[in-house]
Amino acid sequence: MIEVDNIHKSFGDNHVLKGITTRFEQGKTNLIIGQSGSGKTVFLKCLLGLFEPEEGRICYNGRIYSDLTMNEKRDLRQEMGMVFQGSALFDSMTVEGNVMFPLEMFTKQSKAEMQERVDFVLKRVNLIDAHERYPSEISGGMQKRVAIARAIVMNPKYLFCDEPNSGLDPKTAILIDNLIQEITQEYNITTIINTHDMNSVMEIGEKILFLKDGYKEWEGTNKEIFKTDNKAVTDFVYSSELFKKVRQMYLEERN
Template sequence: MITLKNVKKRFDDKEVLKGVSMDIEPGKCNLIIGTSGSGKSVLLKCIVGLFTPEEGEILYEGEDMVKMNTKERAELRQSIGMLFQGSALFDSMTVEQNVRFPLDMFSDLSKAEKQEKVDYVLEKVNLVDAHKKLPAEISGGMKKRVGIARSLILNPKYLFCDEPNSGLDPQTSLLIDKLIREITEEYHTTTVVVTHDMNSLMEMGDHIIYLHQGRVQWEGNNKEIFYSEDELLNDFIFASDFFQDARKMRRIEDGNPEEETADKPGNY
């Protein structure tokens, strides 16, 4: 369990996180959503230790990461996998070298043992023929899968993904969503995904945190979201006709058709 208590973060005179408190549920896909500038990526970087909050606690199994010393943080980070928005691959390294990099940095495995693990995770993300290719020689979707493979190489307990579908076409985005969900379920990984992709929300939103102006505005799952009465959340999620229709269909399927309140704020 990861628990945040009253986390605040500012840059100069701008307060981005204004007292965020929440639980990240273990073994599930936890999605952080919100408009641009709501604090999603800053929150993620605080949770993984890239930013240090001015106030608050970030508890991993009850231990506050904010108060950890350098050695303790280094040990914790070995249980964390991170998929960055731009994949963050090394251009001069091949796919297998990129994936092996964390092992070279943090393990004393033999060359053969490292290769075995690299082969395994590349097969897991369906990239068995890409070992010797450079990042410039593969597609955006393949780069994301390489990033996922690298994030898995140390068998992390926690997996963090920052906008994993950014810049991808809809079909590839669905494949990435499916892969992240499969990994979460197979390894019982605690997964945290920052996203603005509403298809991702519907596909893998076991636990959803909606941020608004640096605060947690709403929490729930991808079923409860169809019945939310939070006006700000509804304006954000159901802005398009497509998701308005999806909401209506879900309510009909659940035996709870729309009431005659469509003209009320927050009702669609």
């Protein structure tokens, strides 16, 4: 679990985050949504420890980040997995090499132990025969699965995903969503996803945080978002034609 209490973050005169308080549950897919400039990326970087808020606190399973020593912060960061928007794979490394990289950098495991772990996570993301292939030789969806395998290879307690469906076709995006949710539940991870994808909101939004102009405008579940009368939320989510259709079906079922 990650608990956020009244955090503020500024860059010079630009006050980006304005007193956000929320909680991200363990074992659930927690989504952050909002328009460009709403503060989503800065908020995610605060959660990752890349930015430190000027006010407020962030607590990871009882550990207040600002109270930790440098060594304790380093240890905490090793409990975090990250799936970047563009996958961020190393072009010069094979799939196996990309996934093994964190183990080589941050553990003292034997080669056999690392190989066993890499084989396990690649199998878990349904990439059994891709070990020796390079990122340029696989599809965008496969690259995302490699990125997820690399993010979970260290058995993280916290998984962060920045626009994991960016650049993917709708069918592949659904597969990636389902994989992230399965892994979250299977390993009881606290997963936080920055997204613009309304399919993700509908399918895996067990907790949704909507930011606007640096404020927490609304939070709830993918069931509750259909019922909200918050204009900022409805203006944002119902810009999606698919979301309009789904909401209409929901309202018709209720009637």
